[in-house]
Amino acid sequence: MRIHCPCCGPRGVAEFSYGGDGTVRRPDLSVTDTDAHVAYVFERENPRGRHVELWHHIGGCRHWLLVTRDTLTHEITRVEMAGRFAGEAARMPGAGA
Amino acid sequence: MSGYRLPQGGSHLDRSRPLAFRFDGEPMQGFAGDTLASALLASGRVLVGRSFKYHRPRGVMGAGPEEANALVELRDGARQEPNTRATMTELYGGLEAASQNRWPSLSFDMMAVNDLLSPLFSAGFYYKTFMGTGQATWHFCERFIRKAAGLGRATHLADPDRYEKTNAFCDVLVVGAGPAGLMAARAATAAGLRVILADENARAGGRLFEDGVHLDGLAPAEWIDGALREIEAGGGRILPRTSVYGYFDGNVLGAVERVADHKRKPAPFEPRQRHWTIHARHVVLATGAIERPLVFSGNDAPGVMLASAGLAHATRYGVAVGASVVVFANNDGGARTAIQLADLGVSIKAVVDPRREIDPALAAALGARGIRLETGAVVAATRGRKALAGIDIRGFDPISGALGANVMQPGCDALLVSGGWTPSVHLASQAGSAPVFDAALQSFVPGAAREAWTAAGACAGTLDLAGCLAAGLEAGRTAANACGKTAENRDISLPALSGQLAGAELPFPLFDVPATGGAKRFVDFQHDVTADDVDLANREGFRSVEHLKRYTTLGMAADQGKTSNVNAIALMARARGLTAPQVGTTRFRMPWTAVTIGALAGRETGHHFAPVRRTPLHDWHVAKGAEMMTAGLWMRPRAYIGPGETLRDAYIREATAVRQRVGIVDVSTLGKIDVQGPDAGEFLNRLYTGGFAKLPVGKARYGVMLREDGIMFDDGTAWRLAPNRFLVTTTTANAGAVLAHMEHYLEVVWPELRVHVTSVTDRFAGMAVAGPQARKVLQAALGEGDVSTEACPHMGIVRGRIAGAPVMIARLSFSGELAYEVYCDWPAGLAVWETLIEAGKPNGIMPYGMEALGTLRIEKGHITGAEMDGRTTLADVGLGGMASRKKPYVGSTMTQRPAFVDPERPVLVGLVSRDGQAIRAGSHLTLPGGGASLGHVTAVTWSPALGANIALAFLSRGRDRHGEVLEAAFPLKDERVAVTVADPCFYDPDGSRMHV
Numbered sequence A: 001m002r003i004h005c006p007c008c009g010p011r012g013v014a015e016f017s018y019g020g021d022g023t024v025r026r027p028d029l030s031v032t033d034t035d036a037h038v039a040y041v042f043e044r045e046n047p048r049g050r051h052v053e054l055w056h057h058i059g060g061c062r063h064w065l066l067v068t069r070d071t072l073t074h075e076i077t078r079v080e081m082a083g084r085f086a087g088e089a090a091r092m093p094g095a096g097a
Numbered sequence B: 001m002s003g004y005r006l007p008q009g010g011s012h013l014d015r016s017r018p019l020a021f022r023f024d025g026e027p028m029q030g031f032a033g034d035t036l037a038s039a040l041l042a043s044g045r046v047l048v049g050r051s052f053k054y055h056r057p058r059g060v061m062g063a064g065p066e067e068a069n070a071l072v073e074l075r076d077g078a079r080q081e082p083n084t085r086a087t088m089t090e091l092y093g094g095l096e097a098a099s100q101n102r103w104p105s106l107s108f109d110m111m112a113v114n115d116l117l118s119p120l121f122s123a124g125f126y127y128k129t130f131m132g133t134g135q136a137t138w139h140f141c142e143r144f145i146r147k148a149a150g151l152g153r154a155t156h157l158a159d160p161d162r163y164e165k166t167n168a169f170c171d172v173l174v175v176g177a178g179p180a181g182l183m184a185a186r187a188a189t190a191a192g193l194r195v196i197l198a199d200e201n202a203r204a205g206g207r208l209f210e211d212g213v214h215l216d217g218l219a220p221a222e223w224i225d226g227a228l229r230e231i232e233a234g235g236g237r238i239l240p241r242t243s244v245y246g247y248f249d250g251n252v253l254g255a256v257e258r259v260a261d262h263k264r265k266p267a268p269f270e271p272r273q274r275h276w277t278i279h280a281r282h283v284v285l286a287t288g289a290i291e292r293p294l295v296f297s298g299n300d301a302p303g304v305m306l307a308s309a310g311l312a313h314a315t316r317y318g319v320a321v322g323a324s325v326v327v328f329a330n331n332d333g334g335a336r337t338a339i340q341l342a343d344l345g346v347s348i349k350a351v352v353d354p355r356r357e358i359d360p361a362l363a364a365a366l367g368a369r370g371i372r373l374e375t376g377a378v379v380a381a382t383r384g385r386k387a388l389a390g391i392d393i394r395g396f397d398p399i400s401g402a403l404g405a406n407v408m409q410p411g412c413d414a415l416l417v418s419g420g421w422t423p424s425v426h427l428a429s430q431a432g433s434a435p436v437f438d439a440a441l442q443s444f445v446p447g448a449a450r451e452a453w454t455a456a457g458a459c460a461g462t463l464d465l466a467g468c469l470a471a472g473l474e475a476g477r478t479a480a481n482a483c484g485k486t487a488e489n490r491d492i493s494l495p496a497l498s499g500q501l502a503g504a505e506l507p508f509p510l511f512d513v514p515a516t517g518g519a520k521r522f523v524d525f526q527h528d529v530t531a532d533d534v535d536l537a538n539r540e541g542f543r544s545v546e547h548l549k550r551y552t553t554l555g556m557a558a559d560q561g562k563t564s565n566v567n568a569i570a571l572m573a574r575a576r577g578l579t580a581p582q583v584g585t586t587r588f589r590m591p592w593t594a595v596t597i598g599a600l601a602g603r604e605t606g607h608h609f610a611p612v613r614r615t616p617l618h619d620w621h622v623a624k625g626a627e628m629m630t631a632g633l634w635m636r637p638r639a640y641i642g643p644g645e646t647l648r649d650a651y652i653r654e655a656t657a658v659r660q661r662v663g664i665v666d667v668s669t670l671g672k673i674d675v676q677g678p679d680a681g682e683f684l685n686r687l688y689t690g691g692f693a694k695l696p697v698g699k700a701r702y703g704v705m706l707r708e709d710g711i712m713f714d715d716g717t718a719w720r721l722a723p724n725r726f727l728v729t730t731t732t733a734n735a736g737a738v739l740a741h742m743e744h745y746l747e748v749v750w751p752e753l754r755v756h757v758t759s760v761t762d763r764f765a766g767m768a769v770a771g772p773q774a775r776k777v778l779q780a781a782l783g784e785g786d787v788s789t790e791a792c793p794h795m796g797i798v799r800g801r802i803a804g805a806p807v808m809i810a811r812l813s814f815s816g817e818l819a820y821e822v823y824c825d826w827p828a829g830l831a832v833w834e835t836l837i838e839a840g841k842p843n844g845i846m847p848y849g850m851e852a853l854g855t856l857r858i859e860k861g862h863i864t865g866a867e868m869d870g871r872t873t874l875a876d877v878g879l880g881g882m883a884s885r886k887k888p889y890v891g892s893t894m895t896q897r898p899a900f901v902d903p904e905r906p907v908l909v910g911l912v913s914r915d916g917q918a919i920r921a922g923s924h925l926t927l928p929g930g931g932a933s934l935g936h937v938t939a940v941t942w943s944p945a946l947g948a949n950i951a952l953a954f955l956s957r958g959r960d961r962h963g964e965v966l967e968a969a970f971p972l973k974d975e976r977v978a979v980t981v982a983d984p985c986f987y988d989p990d991g992s993r994m995h996v
């Protein structure tokens, strides 16, 4: 399995560490409702098919990536920068690789 | 009489180089180019092993990776390797092999009694016999069953050989160097692509050697060598003896090259095997096909063999597998094999075919050679137990499938069987392509590709040679196009074929012959699964192929159903009244053939298993007699053991020195993270349970981080070096995890925070000076700087110089004594350390290690990873006061969940042994006399300060139990120690010693 890191180009999976479901959003710090936090920490869909996951390029640029991966075929259809650098994939050095 | 060496022939054989070897201690002889199997057959050896479950006598049944019977223990001593296929083992001088799964000898095997008890060992035997009888029954029977079932024994000695791992990148990987693979590799090379051609055999060519043809007027060996030269000249890489065993996501394939397995032992510095991780833009699967056995009574007798194997042994190794041979086939390949063998000088008695007629040209050719042809007939049974003695030929009605009258009962010592061909779809199936059933082939072929591959030749169901060559060429062009090259610039043409025999390739749909005489009909030879087992699985409801496989063990393990898969599916389909495609097939799993652990590990063994991290003081520690221990990847001193001292003496001496005078410890391994940015304070405020936003510059603070679920994650200190800059320390073990944690929040969760984090763990060496004399020593060592109480109060930070190097000092204490952590540049570490030691000599300074550090922290009830074990909260360890109520932080809301505030929850306590006996870590706490566990012990030590054996533990309602007497039980050693529950802070509970 290889992930095309927008920063580093296509790299082997051994350089990455899985960071869990990329679709969940942490409740704002001001939210003190336990249920909202329980949902964030524990409640997950288990989709058969396309899924957005977080991967950390821990042996590379150390950026966090949002990887769209099919849980059935393992096909990766999209990789983008998560959070802080969202939308900047095209400007990343690995964009053309 | 059985097998023997033919007077001439053998494309792989070098008759000028005889090789001596031994099988079960018996001296034998073969030639260079032989496999162990061909050499055994040539020596007249029939019986080579005992079967897995029933210990039935077995002989060679194949000539390649499909071999399910002739599994041997190869070599001896540390190089002994079990379950080695004799058909894939190249003969070398001095080879030692032994038969498996027999006692006391192969010929007289006591365990063959299993065969008589076989009703007990039918499918699902384990489940039925042991389910509900309880553990005791299983434990009693297990050792007998484990002795009776199974195959070879692995050695317990360390592997003396080296293994390598490498990566390769290519445009086109061609798997299999048979006719299709060679043509594909030629075409792709000619298109200017980087090609890797891998084949698991020593010699390329696949079944070209058995086709009895000439190509462009050349004998197969010459044509193959020409093709290989052409591919190499075009820049292609050829990997012989290389089994591509796994097809992984993203067109990454795993392969094992048997670099030196064909030698007695590897040459100096030569690896025994090399693991290849191959990254290919496109893959051509030219993996060929494996002939199917037919299922009939006694079809496992030694001497019953695949027809293709009988032919391969004659063409490649010049071996007649028997003196009197019968062929039993449901396709024209049987007659062709008989004709070819007869022409090579093998005595063929008869061809038995269930069909009413075969290709007339073949029938005539058989007649011309005096070979009897029995059509409309089958082999219904075999005679002979340790060697085939004869067969029963019966009439057969191809419409009803019923057996007819006895035809004849000839004697013979070899029976060659063909039930058609099964394409080797394993790699395509591993790559997520569900195999589809081909009714003409009566087998599965690869389904639609999900990865970038093209199947060609027999693997794709093309069985005739001309078709395989053409399909290979086409696949090579397809691969070239997929890589953006057009292949017509230097075209490759197909070779002209001559000398082919007539006849169709497709089989008549016969898989099994009705049982006669009660003899077993085997489907999976390697796992002793019979046709009756398949029926039984159906009757008991294990009907899906996945259930069938697990219930009967069919197609499992090293064999992966190479010869059994299709027959089993056909039998299950008939039992269920379905078609084979309705039953379907299991998804094949890697590996195609067994992979040694050594090849996967490569050079990452022993010292190279993991990198070793050393602090700049490492050599000093070792020179001073430190016993070193690992802490994650780091090496740390456990204790500095003096002459005549035990480890216990040493750590007691060291801990006492810290309490009474002064000690120094290397803390360079602590994780250090530089946290910078305008929002650095706010960021740490959100991660730590305590407040950090208002920490003044020049002060440090102890902090604990929680996970999002409210469980403790890590602890350490944060030093505010400037308004926008903190130095954060973590535990040694969690340095990487805390950095990743911070990066996650900064990049994903709170991208608005203007903060950057950098690991500076090995930027700074660290040492802690601790003890009543610590200030005196430190001040004496400082060339520049002031650590007086006024300049450096508790938790204060000052800068200075030691040995000319800039240092940063924080007054922090883990031991409970007056203590300072001194950080300097990594390369200056040794000079600073030695200066501190020198300055401390008048005060009797003593270096201390991890054992003393542990003793000191247990005396103070300070927590480490043993207490932060992923199950405990701040309140559990008595640090509830560190949970800020003024601000939210990671995990804050979750700590209020009911289980976390349950008053029964185990909390941190101290324990004191009542009778001087040491407490064992991991003990459980019970009421005196026993009972349910009330908690467990996390850390233990002899406390020199208290003169007692003490421990830290988690105990239910622990804070209400101080003073209570309990037992610390360790049932594995049958130990019970009476303990008194105490406050976890045993020593100096008001902290007066560090506030001086």
Ligand SMILES: [Zn+2]
Binding pocket: A005, A006, A007, A008, A009, A057, A060, A061, A062, A063
């Ligand atoms: Zn990257």
